[in-house]
Amino acid sequence: MKRHQLLKVEGLSLRFGGLQVLNDLSLSVREGQIVGLIGPNGAGKTSCFNCLTGIYQPQGGRVFFDGKDVSHLPTHRRARRGIARTWQNLGVIDSLTVTENVMLAQYQRAGYSAMAGMLGLAGTWHRERELRRDAAEIVEYFGLEAVADERTGELPYGVRKTCDMAMALATDPKLLMLDEPASGLSPEEALTLGATLRELRDRLRLTILMIEHHVPLVAEVCDYVYVLNFGKLLTEGEPEAIQRHPEVIAAYLGGAAAEADEPDDDTVTLPAASEPPKWPLTAEGGSHGTA
Amino acid sequence: MATATMTFARVKVQRRFGLLLRVTIIVALLALASLPLVLGGDVWAQRISRAAIYAIIGLSINTLTGHAGQISLGHQAFVGIGAFTAAFAATRIGLPLGFGLAAGALAGMATAAIVGMVALRVTGLYLALVTLAFGLTAETTIFNWREFTGGGAGAFAPRPEILSGDRAFALLCLGVLALVLYADWRLVSTKAGRALAAVRNDERIASTLGINTTGYKLAAFSLSGLAAGLAGGLFAHWNQIVQAMDFEFQVALVWVLMTVVGGLRSRLGVVLASAFFALLPLTLPNFLAGLPWQPPFLNEAVYHVLPPFIVVVMLLVVLRFFPGGLGQLLRPATRWLTKGGKR
Numbered sequence: 001m002k003r004h005q006l007l008k009v010e011g012l013s014l015r016f017g018g019l020q021v022l023n024d025l026s027l028s029v030r031e032g033q034i035v036g037l038i039g040p041n042g043a044g045k046t047s048c049f050n051c052l053t054g055i056y057q058p059q060g061g062r063v064f065f066d067g068k069d070v071s072h073l074p075t076h077r078r079a080r081r082g083i084a085r086t087w088q089n090l091g092v093i094d095s096l097t098v099t100e101n102v103m104l105a106q107y108q109r110a111g112y113s114a115m116a117g118m119l120g121l122a123g124t125w126h127r128e129r130e131l132r133r134d135a136a137e138i139v140e141y142f143g144l145e146a147v148a149d150e151r152t153g154e155l156p157y158g159v160r161k162t163c164d165m166a167m168a169l170a171t172d173p174k175l176l177m178l179d180e181p182a183s184g185l186s187p188e189e190a191l192t193l194g195a196t197l198r199e200l201r202d203r204l205r206l207t208i209l210m211i212e213h214h215v216p217l218v219a220e221v222c223d224y225v226y227v228l229n230f231g232k233l234l235t236e237g238e239p240e241a242i243q244r245h246p247e248v249i250a251a252y253l254g255g256a257a258a259e260a261d262e263p264d265d266d267t268v269t270l271p272a273a274s275e276p277p278k279w280p281l282t283a284e285g286g287s288h289g290t291a
Numbered sequence: 292m293a294t295a296t297m298t299f300a301r302v303k304v305q306r307r308f309g310l311l312l313r314v315t316i317i318v319a320l321l322a323l324a325s326l327p328l329v330l331g332g333d334v335w336a337q338r339i340s341r342a343a344i345y346a347i348i349g350l351s352i353n354t355l356t357g358h359a360g361q362i363s364l365g366h367q368a369f370v371g372i373g374a375f376t377a378a379f380a381a382t383r384i385g386l387p388l389g390f391g392l393a394a395g396a397l398a399g400m401a402t403a404a405i406v407g408m409v410a411l412r413v414t415g416l417y418l419a420l421v422t423l424a425f426g427l428t429a430e431t432t433i434f435n436w437r438e439f440t441g442g443g444a445g446a447f448a449p450r451p452e453i454l455s456g457d458r459a460f461a462l463l464c465l466g467v468l469a470l471v472l473y474a475d476w477r478l479v480s481t482k483a484g485r486a487l488a489a490v491r492n493d494e495r496i497a498s499t500l501g502i503n504t505t506g507y508k509l510a511a512f513s514l515s516g517l518a519a520g521l522a523g524g525l526f527a528h529w530n531q532i533v534q535a536m537d538f539e540f541q542v543a544l545v546w547v548l549m550t551v552v553g554g555l556r557s558r559l560g561v562v563l564a565s566a567f568f569a570l571l572p573l574t575l576p577n578f579l580a581g582l583p584w585q586p587p588f589l590n591e592a593v594y595h596v597l598p599p600f601i602v603v604v605m606l607l608v609v610l611r612f613f614p615g616g617l618g619q620l621l622r623p624a625t626r627w628l629t630k631g632g633k634r
Contacts, residue, residue: 053499055498076499076501076502079498079499079500079501084499085499093493093496094492095492100485104482105500107485107502108500110482114483118478119477128481171500
């Protein structure tokens with residue numbers, strides 16, 4: 001039996017003035033899949049994410065989530081249906097501590113109204129304690145206990161990135177959209193991240209759609225890959241097939257590489273169009289330096 | 292082993308002693324603060340009422356500017372409408388004071404909500420201009436609506452028998468201030484506070500977390516207007532007469548400045564700075580005129596224009612040296628008083 005389509009995008013078109021950012025883009029993500037969205041810089045991957053979450057209003061196309069048309073819903077309503085995302089330039093609020101950021105992400109399941117909280121009604125105190133306890137658990141899972149009470153603005157990039165991921169998960173999503181989760185990681189850390197993602201998928205019954213440049217990670221973890229170039233879908237398929245696809249190699253390396261030899265198994269990786277900075281990501285409970 | 296136990300015991304004793312010390316200091320400070328009310332007679336009772344009303348206005352602006360990151364230069368309109376509504380309810384309709392205050396608060400909230408709906412479409416400088424324009428327009432239109440405000444003569448807002456004494460009225464103002472402080476505390480300690488922090492910092496992030504950013508900005512405007520209208524109602528009964536000239540643009544500017552000087556998002560800072568700015572024009576001229584030696588070229592008329600000048604100087608000092616305002620300066624002390632040594 002085919003698993004049902006959690007996310008379905010039909011004919012998405014986005015223009016900024018004269019620039020066609022997305023051109024008739026269609027893709028679908030089935031429940032429980034980890035789907036990759038790759039492509040050179042400027043291919044429109046992040047713009048696609050922004051259309052899916054409702055931050056950009058595309059000129060054409062429709063987005064279905066969990067069988068329902070969400071094309072005209074504002075961002076927060078889509079988020080409430082179970083779409084969570086991380087950000088390339090990090091979705092943490094710098095003036096809050098790590099714990100507070102996670103509690104912020106728990107917004108949808110606070111279980112009391114903002115008004116009740118303001119009036120200090122009895123139930124809200126109790127719920128706040130529960131939320132704090134849940135947040136502490138999430139913080140611990142991501143190995144952030146040492147910096148739990150630090151403001152995120154004062155923390156190094158890798159820790160903030162982990163916090164961003166923790167926040168996305170704290171919203172208790174059905175679909176997790178990751179914008180370059182491996183940027184700033186060493187190759188080994190990136191592969192560890194792959195294991196983490198699969199564990200999260202299995203434990204939390206998540207579906208993951210991720211933008212990623214790091215091709216070994218994509219090949220390792222993704223069930224299906226969409227390749228974007230100049231806002232158009234270049235090709236799609238299983239990661240093994242994609243890696244050998246001549247057009248993909250051409251898109252990444254330019255025309256000259258199109259006639260390059262068939263790549264050997266795992267030694268050849270498609271280089272990212274820009275080299276990401278090397279910062280440690282401590283997704284697996286390492287030390288943080290600035291505790 | 293023995294040493295460890297002893298050390299542990301000592302730490303425990305110290306901690307208990309520290310708690311006692313802190314509670315004593317807080318009680319002593321509160322007692323000190325209430326001295327003017329107890330000993331100062333009606334003059335000081337009047338001044339304390341004014342300080343409490345200003346503090347409520349400061350917290351109202353803090354809700355909008357500090358929590359939601361929006362700005363309003365038209366707060367005199369919200370406070371003024373609250374004041375005129377309360378006066379209207381008291382004299383024309385004959386409602387009891389509590390209902391009048393509630394009506395004033397609701398009127399301020401409705402006005403702020405309407406301004407908020409317009410203002411949501413603009414940000415930053417343009418928002419400042421929209422609120423400024425609204426405030427100035429309200430001054431010349433609503434406040435000159437003779438049937439509602441009594442025109443130039445003003446509207447009377449007599450106090451009921453039980454609150455006719457200045458000390459009783461000061462207690463009412465302090466009680467309302469306490470309620471507003473409590474609401475502000477709970478607001479920032481629960482989900483709405485975190486949501487507002489997100490809206491203030493990055494609306495896109497906030498919205499992807501399921502937060503209705505438009506709703507929160509509008510709610511911040513409405514809440515701010517509610518507190519402003521409430522303060523306006525208290526002001527009406529404090530002065531017992533409301534006139535349009537009480538709500539000119541200059542006071543709105545002073546209110547915004549006092550909130551910034553007090554420190555956005557610092558309840559204590561805002562309350563202290565508001566009280567200071569409320570009392571400065573009342574006390575400083577008399578104080579200076581009463582000094583035994585008068586500097587040349589200065590007289591009482593000059594002393595009366597001094598407070599706005601001091602306000603501006605304080606603003607410059609704060610912006611340059613402590614952007615967090617008075618609250619930032621006091622933070623080490625308040626942290627120790629509330630939490631002890633640990634952060």
